[in-house]
Amino acid sequence: MIIRKINLVNFRNLVKQQIIFDKRINIFIGDNAQGKTNILESIYFLALTKSYRTNDYNLINKDEEFTKVKGEIKDTSISKSLSVEIVNENKIVRINNNEIKKISDYITNLNVILVSPEDINILQGTPAERRNFLNIELSQLSKNYIKKYNEFNKILKIRNNYLKMLYNSSSPDRRYLDSLTENLIDREIDIYQERKKFIDMINESISKIYEDILGIKKFNIKYETNIEFENFDTDSLKEILEKKYNNSLQKEIDNGMTLYGPHRDDLKFFINNDDIKIFGSQGQQKVAIISLKLAEIAIFKELTGTNPIILLDDIFSELDSKTRNKLINYIPNDIQVIITSNDTRGINRSFLESAKIYKVVNGKIVEKVGNNNGK
Ligand SMILES: Nc1ncnc2c1ncn2[C@@H]1O[C@H](COP(=O)(O)OP(=O)(O)O)[C@@H](O)[C@H]1O
Ligand SMILES: [Mg+2]
Structure with a gap:
């Protein structure tokens, strides 16, 4: 899949811009605070209907009341127009100009894998950030996942409220809780x-990727649930979950919340048996996240039948040259890549020569003619 063009209206400092993308490599060059990351963020927003770095409100240009991002994507021979608009705290999402009411029918249309400086939070941040990562990736990969996850959240809220109520009730109605x-x-x-299937798939390739980049063996990620499961078969999950909730009823009522479930899941990153959140150097941690993203490329392709679009934010200042060259070499050459960078220094010449280069100045984007003049 590729994105052919994007039209931005009042998206942060990009007031009115149209960008026509190359089907392979696109590089946006510019000084700091010009709007380079905003371009990647707008593509991410078009794919997922939200930003990875802020709430909706901040995406609207400060002097305006609404923002709209519209893009044309092409997958095999089918073109689609997608748009996401924020007006008065409402979000309107369209495919081919038809409004889509269910987010789950929208999100799987445009698949992106973003590599950004913020990613380190996946590793260093809270378990909620790692669950958020899983939710975002799985939402792109599986309609069923978004649907079930949204339903889960609704039921969880009701169940938590009901548990709180039971605490004060003299004759609790167990039947409603049971249902x-x-x-x-x-x-x-x-x-x-x-989640388990996704993490298993990642572990099939991530250790090799990590070793290729850093020369360190036995990198792996672990899916940590707060209930111990023997395996992930439907029957066995059901049995263990039923038992767990049954045995924890009084504890859950006392706490007024659901204490067990996927809302308490976590991911851990290991070299051998050492948790790299605790023992890893900064370099090892960065490469862990890069490897995770690289492992995802093949998984996206396998599960959706099409290549995702790769968004690389500022990797040239964030990563040492060896790591970023490995990163770039790992991206199959039939994939569309959109990159930001301060300048073209340090970018491999053959890569530059096959790229379309744009310059971003104060929210304005101009295509550069000729690829060899640095700034
Ligand atoms: N809602 C907004 N309205 C107007 N300008 C904004 C808004 N949000 C961010 N900006 C501006 O966008 C610029 C930062 O853009 P960004 O893409 O992060 O820069 P960079 O080129 O360094 O990646 C800053 O100049 C900031 O003031
Ligand atoms: Mg930036």
Whole structure:
């Protein structure tokens, strides 16, 4: 899949811009604070209907009331127009100018893998940030996942409120709680299975990628659930979950919340048995995240039947030259890549020669003619 063009209206400092992309390599050059990251963010926003670095409100240009991002994507021979608009705290999402009410029908249309300086939070941040990473990637890969995950969240809220109520009730109605629990378990099974499958797929290639970049063996990630499962078969998950909620009823009522489930999941990153969040150097941690993103490329292709679009934000100042060259070499050459950088120094010449280069100055984008003049 590729993005052919994008039209931006009032997206941060990009007031009115149209960008026509090359189907292979696109590089946006410019000084700091000109709008380079905003361009990548707008593509991410078009794909996922939200930003990875802020709430919706901040995406609207400060002097304006709404923002609209419209893009044309092409997958094999099919072209589609996608748009996301924020007006008065409402979000309007369209495919081919038809409004789409269910986000789950929209998000799988445009698949992006973003590599950005913020990624380090996946490793260093809270478990919620790692779950967020899983949710975002799985939402792009599986309609079923978004659907089940949204339902899960709704039921979880109701169940938590009901548990709080039971705490103060003298004759609690167990039947309603039981039906909520049953519905919750039903959604949890899918969430656990999809997360597990995704992480298993990542582990099939990530250790080799990590070793290729850093020369260190036995890198792997672990899916940590807060319930111990023997395996992830439907029947066995169901049995263990039922038992867990049954045995924890009083504890959950006392706490007024659902204590067990995929909302408590975590991911850990290991070299051998050392947790690299604790023991890893900064370089090892950065490469861990890069390897994770690279491992995803093949998984996206396998699960969706098409290549994702790769967005690389500022990797030339963020990564040493060896790491970034490995990163670039790992990206198959039939994939569309969109890159930001301060200048073209340090970018491999053959890569530059096959790229379309744009200059970004104060929210304005101009295509550069000739690829060899640095700034
Ligand atoms: N809502 C907004 N309205 C107007 N300008 C904004 C808004 N949000 C961010 N900006 C501007 O965008 C610029 C930063 O853009 P960014 O893409 O992060 O820069 P860089 O080129 O360094 O990647 C800053 O000049 C900032 O003031
Ligand atoms: Mg930037």
